[in-house]
Amino acid sequence: MADQDQDPGRELLRQGAEARVYKTTVDGRAAVAKQRFSKGYRHPELDRKLTRGRLNQEARSLRRCREHGVRAPEVLRVDKDSATLYVEFVEGPTLKEWIVATSSDEAGEARLMAAAGRALHHMHQHNIIHGDLTTSNMIVGRDSELTLIDFGLSQVSGSVEDKAVDLYVLERAFISTHPDSERLFAGVLEAYARDDAARAVLRRLEDVRQRGRKRDMSG
């Protein structure tokens, strides 16, 4: 089933851990096709549940983002048979690519970290938890605003804990990807702390970090 709808015009952009991402067109518009594949190592029932669940959840969360004005690609089509999600193609480098390519532009960097903080605040304000925040899941636009992508692990939740863990996942991605991550991530948090609700999330983030440090026990 995976290969039946092979579009000869589509071009493989990248192969991730659980999906192949192609550039293609939908009704004449530049689009990205994200095709999830099944994993032989997991139980077939669990595999079906995860593949379907993540396909649907990604489409749902992207729509929810756009309803609330959070920058995310428009959903163009969901093809359940081939587990493929078609979304609008967003032009621009990922935040990771941008940071690696422009390491000396501190002002530009600060602007983008603030943009990331604002985007995450906006997303959390509408109870969307991304679930897999990394600097590879943010696309830098010409206007220095960020578009969030890859919502396969997302959920809808108003819980302070879920939002704090969302930020913690991003912090760990920063640490494992970028030197000088502390300064960069501090810029994200500063822009995130826009209201009392956000400050409550940041206080909880401190707890989540502490748990991480205390957890390391006997072997």
Add this chain to the structure above:
Amino acid sequence: MGGGEPRTIIALGLEGSANKLGVGIVKHVYADGVPPSAELRPEVVELANVRDTYNPPPGEGFLPRDVAAHHRETIMPLLKQALAEAGLAPRDLDCICYTKGPGMGAPLQAVALVARTLAQLWDLPLVGVNHCVGHIEMGRAITGADNPIVLYVSGGNTQVIAYSQQTYRIFGETLDSAIGNCLDRFARVLKLPNDPSPGYNIEQYAKRGTKYIELPYTVKGMDVSLGGILTFVERLAKTEPEKHTPEDLCYSLQETMFAMLVEITERAMAHVGSQEVLIVGGVGCNLRLQEMMAQMAAERGGKVFATDMRYCIDNGIMIAQAGALAFARGFATPIEDSWVTQRFRTDQVHVDWRT
């Protein structure tokens, strides 16, 4: 490289951070001397690796005080056994390596006390070793995996680790309980024996399971959350024991938790572009986990490395192995710094024997 004075290091390793007490002796041979800047790749000869495990009765976990008492009672005979197997006298040793942490306080202290005493008695340098780094270095030495993504799974740890810039960096880990702790706790709910280990008995039950019961599945980025699954499955076992067999519960628990671990390991491989996985730690003995990991690796053209019970379960030689590498680089722990610590993160160690 080459042309240096040949050098041999014989290291004694003492490990007792949890309920296993291990004594190991390893010999590292540098035929061309210790290279000053290249990665250390000595010829590794295992001279002894003996172990004694403290098992509480079924349905009970182990208490630090009882474990420490076990280690105190067992360490002298075990040490003599290791020296006898190696055919060595104390004067043949070059250093005494011991586990500085992480682990349970009282057992760590009991073993460190012996290490300190031996070092002064035999006039040998002490080398404090991070337990997790011991697992990684032993796994690399045994399997020949060069630069793998490491899944470290045990009673107290669940981490996905990648090496970068002389540090073993933690890419992903559990947000709450460790995998081995979850399996042990569930074994206690089912009153499975603690001998040879609760996890081993879960694995045997799981082999006879046939029905997959849906359990929560929580992956966040490269981290996992395991506590919720345990609570869920405990409730099933306690409130509806007639609806599910223990075999099916063990099977479903393993299938779900291991799938999560394999998923985050694969994400780390994709993230750093690695094709190798090394599984270390006590839960790494689980053949179903090894099989699932191998399947994932094969699907992406990679390879999985795992060790057997001698090395994946806590042991003394892994402490000797990591300690001897640090010692070759000139590292030693002064007596006044020879304390132990319950918290000692993998990424706090400066791995100066690699480049």
